[in-house]
Amino acid sequence: MASRLTPRDLIAVAKCLTHFQSDLTGYELDHYGSLNNSQHNQIELALSRLAAGAGLLYANAVQLEFEQMQPLIQKMQGATQDLRRFLHKAQKIQEVLDLVSAVAFLADAIVSQDVDSIVSGIDNIIRMTRID
Amino acid sequence: MKNTIIAAFLFLASCKSVESINRFARSATSGIREIDRASFGFGQFCKLYDPATLIELTDTSRFAKSSHAAVHCELFKASDSLVGIINQTLSNYFSLLQAVSDKKLIAYNARPLVSSLEDIQSRLLPGLSFSAEKMTATKGILNTLLNEPLKVYRAKKLHEIMEQNDSALAIVIRGYEFILDSAMQGEIDQATQNYISFVYARLFAWSDSPVEKAFVNARYQDFLSLMNDERLKLRKSVRMLETIRAGHHLLAIEKNKPEFIETEKEITEDIILINHLIEDIIRLTK
Numbered sequence: 001m002a003s004r005l006t007p008r009d010l011i012a013v014a015k016c017l018t019h020f021q022s023d024l025t026g027y028e029l030d031h032y033g034s035l036n037n038s039q040h041n042q043i044e045l046a047l048s049r050l051a052a053g054a055g056l057l058y059a060n061a062v063q064l065e066f067e068q069m070q071p072l073i074q075k076m077q078g079a080t081q082d083l084r085r086f087l088h089k090a091q092k093i094q095e096v097l098d099l100v101s102a103v104a105f106l107a108d109a110i111v112s113q114d115v116d117s118i119v120s121g122i123d124n125i126i127r128m129t130r131i132d
Numbered sequence: 133m134k135n136t137i138i139a140a141f142l143f144l145a146s147c148k149s150v151e152s153i154n155r156f157a158r159s160a161t162s163g164i165r166e167i168d169r170a171s172f173g174f175g176q177f178c179k180l181y182d183p184a185t186l187i188e189l190t191d192t193s194r195f196a197k198s199s200h201a202a203v204h205c206e207l208f209k210a211s212d213s214l215v216g217i218i219n220q221t222l223s224n225y226f227s228l229l230q231a232v233s234d235k236k237l238i239a240y241n242a243r244p245l246v247s248s249l250e251d252i253q254s255r256l257l258p259g260l261s262f263s264a265e266k267m268t269a270t271k272g273i274l275n276t277l278l279n280e281p282l283k284v285y286r287a288k289k290l291h292e293i294m295e296q297n298d299s300a301l302a303i304v305i306r307g308y309e310f311i312l313d314s315a316m317q318g319e320i321d322q323a324t325q326n327y328i329s330f331v332y333a334r335l336f337a338w339s340d341s342p343v344e345k346a347f348v349n350a351r352y353q354d355f356l357s358l359m360n361d362e363r364l365k366l367r368k369s370v371r372m373l374e375t376i377r378a379g380h381h382l383l384a385i386e387k388n389k390p391e392f393i394e395t396e397k398e399i400t401e402d403i404i405l406i407n408h409l410i411e412d413i414i415r416l417t418k
Contacts, residue, residue, distance in 0.1 A: 025329040032337040048183045058318040062211035069307040072300040079297040083228035104248035
């Protein structure tokens, strides 16, 4: 029964193709003068195919690796969401505490009958409670 | 008394560990973003070092023929998108760890509140006559009551999330390392071989004089140097990922270790190493 190829298997096959290409290039270089045009063309065709095959296998190994770790990537994305929710919650708490201070400041301004401070206090509260 | 000392120790340890998480997460975020910026994508390998593209370099006609070779780089680009997802996932995770552990996030200052209440009290209830000392104490108590439980809750939550995701993170990082170390290094080997097969071998065989051969060799050396820089960048990226993985693990399990100073020292060393590696990668990319 044929077992499924792993990303490491793909890399191993790709490396074999790269080595084969290297050997074939070495052969062509050693016998460059004695080969005719047709032989050169055949070698070039073989080299192109080996190069394309190896390049694709390296790239395909990434897709296979990604497929294997996809559930864990999703888990990490879930953790990121958890952190984002916590960040949002902490920011909200901070906003509420700041609002309490702003209300106390307004109350102080009202008690002092300081009109300028009342206006700036109201502005401040409106700014803090504004929903963008 | 003993319980109070233990509680105080645990509290201090949790604050310090959050600070360490923040510093570590900041470096990890920058490092992961730098890996993404510096990486020579699969699509680029396909576009620049495809046989059809390289053959143009050996075109001896007076005006090089325009190339419309049928290069299908879609699969390579798909791999780049997947690598992008992995990088983005890690970058988002560490950047949020950094944001949540930021000391400015939980830094409520009760001073404006107490000052306003102090002012109101002096006008409405002058008979109470709170001393400045009492007001300062009130500010301190309020700051502690409002900030500290949240800080402890945050430290607990951070450790919980880090612990729960430590093994998933390790596998994702190892996968990323595999992609850089095997698949991407493989593409570099392949690009080098393509240059030899489709450029160097031809030009070398065609060149007659030693001067021509020296020129062909010099161009080949330039190409090798470019590829070696890429290899070095990948090796440094892999080392950085390995350091990030180890540092995260250390911080995730740190709460179980009594000797926090040791942990903090190790984390500081990791942060220094990550920052050095970032500098090296930037230097190699320029």
